[in-house]
Every structure is written in structure tokens, then in C-alpha cells.
Amino acid sequence: QKGLFMRNFGYNLGIIVQHFGLKVLKTSDLLTTWTQADINLNTIEQTLFDELLADAEEDSGYWNEEELKINFVGAVFRLAKVNEREKIKVFYERPLSANVQGENLSVIADCLVATPLPYNTPAKPYFFLQEFKKRKGDKYDPEAQMLIAMLIAQAMNQDNKPIFGAYLIGQNWYFTVLENNTYCQSRQYDSKQKADLLKIIAMLRRLKGFIL
Secondary structure, three states, X not given: OOOXXXXXXXXXXXXXXHHOOOEEEOOOHHHHHHHOOOOOOOHHHHHHHHHHHHHHHHHOOOOOXXXXXXXXXXXXXXXXXXXXOOOEEEEXXXXXXXXXXXXXXXXXXXXXXXXXXXXXXXXXXXXXEEOOOOXXXXXXXXXXXXXXXXXXXXXXXXXXXXXXXXXXXXXXXXXXXXXXXXXXXXXXXXXXXXXXXXXXXXXXXXXXXXXX
């Protein structure tokens, strides 16, 4: 059951940042390193990339959430080769909850990357992705939901390691890092643009290295 904070404020980004004492940074060494990720695709990967880009160019502005997940997000993670047997796995639509600074927080993570337990169960989560809901600033703000998930992961993991995130608004991706109480966000990456889509895939592949 949602606690008082969630009932009163829900996914209000400004209140989340203020209430949990987060410091919003314009730059972060870790985020800079992450955004410098590069990738070379082999012939098979290049073919998949070209198909993915063509789909994004044609339809990404019009997909609903389920179509975005099935047609695009899943394919992006596959191309990024994030899964590593028994070490890292991508999960979808998982409920998470924890007590953070005395507040019971809960969220359904559209997508998360975690160390897996047997029977397809996520253990330690290190990356969250939330998809477009309606628009920024409404009660389902994807950035705010992602940040709640990141705070929950910090409380669950108890290891002082950074938590990584991304949120999508239509075709646009934004990457984020939560280190202790500091939060930083990347520029916008437009998945309809070839260079940006390649960067998105490179960053997700680099994410695997960070987690390992």
C-alpha cells in the first residue's frame, strides 16, 4: 500500500527532489563518462540497427506505450546486448517498494536492469527506464516515476553504488545518474536521428560494464 507521501504528492518531481534532499547537478563525471560510450556494430547488428532506425523514423512519434515497448525498447536492449546470463537481465513491468527516509515509496518500473535470481526474479536493480505517460509535469511524469524507482533501488541495494536511469517522452531519451544524494541528467537523444540512436545503444551496452 502506498504511504502518505505517495498519496499526497505522487510523482511530483520538484517535491521528490526537495523532500529527499537531492542535489540536482548540471554535470557529473560519471554521466559524462557514460555519454562518451562508443560502439562498433558488426554486419548483423548493422542490419538490425537500420531496420530499427527505419521503424523509429516512420512510427516512433505515434506508438502508444505498449507499441513503444514491443516494437522499439525491447529491440534496443537486444541490440545493446545488455543481458549476461546469471549476472544481468532486463525485466519489464515490475512493482517495487521500499521505505526511504521514513516514507513508503512504490512504483511499477516499466523496465529495469538487475542482477537476477532464479525463476526470472530481479534482485539488485541498477537501471530503470520509464516510458512516456502523457506529458511532463502531469501526475504520471515519467522522470518522477524513474526517480522514485532509483530511490527505492538505493534503499534496497544498500551498497553506495550509483543508480542509472532513463526516461522516454515519445522518440526522445534522457539518461540520468543518481549518486548518493546527487542527481544529473543528460541532454535529449532523439531516436529518429541515426547518431543519437547509435549513442543510445552504445550507452546501454556501456551500462552493462558499469554494473559488472
